[in-house]
Amino acid sequence: MMRCREARPELPDFVRGRSDEETNRRLSSHLDGCPACTRDAQELKALFPRIDEGQPWAPAGSYWTSILPRVHQRLEENAARVLPQWTTRFALPVAAAIVLAAAVIKIAPQTGEDYPENFSALLEQLTPDELQGVSDQQAVSEILQPALEEPSATSSDLEEVKAILGEDGIGAGSTDADITAGTEDLSDQDAGLLLPSLSDTSR
Amino acid sequence: MPSRTDLELVEAFRNGDLTGFNELVRRHQERVYWIARRVMGKHDDAADVVQDVFVRMFKALKGFRGDSEFSTWLYRIAMNVSLNAVRAKRVKDFIRYDDTIESRSEELPDAELLRNEYQTVLERAIQRLPPKQKLVFIMRYYDEMPYEQMAKVLKKSVGGLKANYFHALKKVQQYVRKEMG
Numbered sequence: 001m002m003r004c005r006e007a008r009p010e011l012p013d014f015v016r017g018r019s020d021e022e023t024n025r026r027l028s029s030h031l032d033g034c035p036a037c038t039r040d041a042q043e044l045k046a047l048f049p050r051i052d053e054g055q056p057w058a059p060a061g062s063y064w065t066s067i068l069p070r071v072h073q074r075l076e077e078n079a080a081r082v083l084p085q086w087t088t089r090f091a092l093p094v095a096a097a098i099v100l101a102a103a104v105i106k107i108a109p110q111t112g113e114d115y116p117e118n119f120s121a122l123l124e125q126l127t128p129d130e131l132q133g134v135s136d137q138q139a140v141s142e143i144l145q146p147a148l149e150e151p152s153a154t155s156s157d158l159e160e161v162k163a164i165l166g167e168d169g170i171g172a173g174s175t176d177a178d179i180t181a182g183t184e185d186l187s188d189q190d191a192g193l194l195l196p197s198l199s200d201t202s203r
Numbered sequence: 204m205p206s207r208t209d210l211e212l213v214e215a216f217r218n219g220d221l222t223g224f225n226e227l228v229r230r231h232q233e234r235v236y237w238i239a240r241r242v243m244g245k246h247d248d249a250a251d252v253v254q255d256v257f258v259r260m261f262k263a264l265k266g267f268r269g270d271s272e273f274s275t276w277l278y279r280i281a282m283n284v285s286l287n288a289v290r291a292k293r294v295k296d297f298i299r300y301d302d303t304i305e306s307r308s309e310e311l312p313d314a315e316l317l318r319n320e321y322q323t324v325l326e327r328a329i330q331r332l333p334p335k336q337k338l339v340f341i342m343r344y345y346d347e348m349p350y351e352q353m354a355k356v357l358k359k360s361v362g363g364l365k366a367n368y369f370h371a372l373k374k375v376q377q378y379v380r381k382e383m384g
Contacts, residue, residue, distance in 0.1 A: 008366075008369050009362070009365035009366045009368070009369045010365065011369060012344075012368055012369055012372055013365075018347075040373075043376055044372060044376070047372065047375065047376050050321065050322070050325055051325065051329075051344065051375075053322060054322045054325050054326055056240060056241075059236075059250075063250070064232060064233065067228065067232045067236075067253060067257070068225055068228050068229065068232075070254055071228060071254055071257040071261075074254050074258050075258060075261055078258065
């Protein structure tokens with residue numbers, strides 16, 4: 001004799017007529033003597049036609065033909081991004097170092113060890129143009145500094161993301177792992193293979 | 204000329220023939236779209252996910268070993284990309300599902316706006332399902348995917364999936380009852 005715990009998970013398919021004969025027979029027998037499961041079955045029977053009515057609108061035909069060109073465009077963009085990403089990693093620190101070095105060279109010889117006391121006097125000696133130059137360099141440094149300080153996620157960021165991703169259910173670890181092999185940036189070899197032929201989506 | 208199998212197309216792509224990739228996209232784009240659309244709700248979000256799925260497919264094809272059906276493998280990518288996208292959207296925007304539904308209604312065609320209140324509540328109920336439970340619901344209800352295949356994609360037991368599907372439906376039904384009185 002089937003119990004409620006076994007019967008309920010079978011109800012959706014049973015109500016939609018997708019159960020096999022053996023399950024149908026056992027479930028029918030259970031429902032004959034179980035008002036609670038019978039009520040569940042009736043509620044599902046009322047719900048399914050409503051769900052069927054609420055199908056979302058389908059996109060226009062032109063959308064389907066636009067998918068492949070858009071994918072190729074994204075692949076081209078990704079391939080083109082490989083070099084700038086690599087260079088940006090070094091360009092920003094180098095630029096920041098140059099700006100900071102310029103600021104130090106400009107100030108250090110005149111201030112020496114008396115820098116705190118002589119700073120006001122030093123500023124008074126500067127012409128308005130020089131003063132503006134120092135101010136601009138400082139502004140550039142301040143803009144660049146945050147970018148230098150947060151090149152990637154911190155370990156606490158990663159922990160937070162992990163906590164969010166693991167918030168519910170089913171096989172999160174295993175399924176996510178299956179596509180990690182495909183998430184790295186395109187290699188130079190991939191880019192070389194791809195670039196000459198990407199613009200042709202007619203084949 | 205008979206159409207090539209998915210596996211033949213994969214092999215062609217690996218040998219440098221881009222038509223293999225193109226054909227795989229065309230062949231599976233509709234199914235991938237509807238997974239994404241039903242998980243994300245909005246067409247624009249789904250369209251972004253579709254592109255992301257095929258970009259990932261492009262990168263990952265060289266690692267496809269053929270241990271499972273290609274469609275199962277692609278389905279898993281689509282599912283993971285959709286789940287990550289819907290979670291990122293939730294975290295980033297702090298959007299309540301109710302807001303998502305309301306903002307969606309602004310971009311729907313007239314016919315869609317005429318849906319009755321019951322349909323709106325029902326749609327909201329489905330969108331409110333926890334992401335992975337929603338996936339089980341989508342795969343079984345809309346896609347009518349056999350439980351055995353779902354078990355391969357989700358790496359869960361058939362019994363567990365059946366229970367998940369039933370609970371998803373109960374949640375939808377209870378939400379509708381609560382909202383409609």
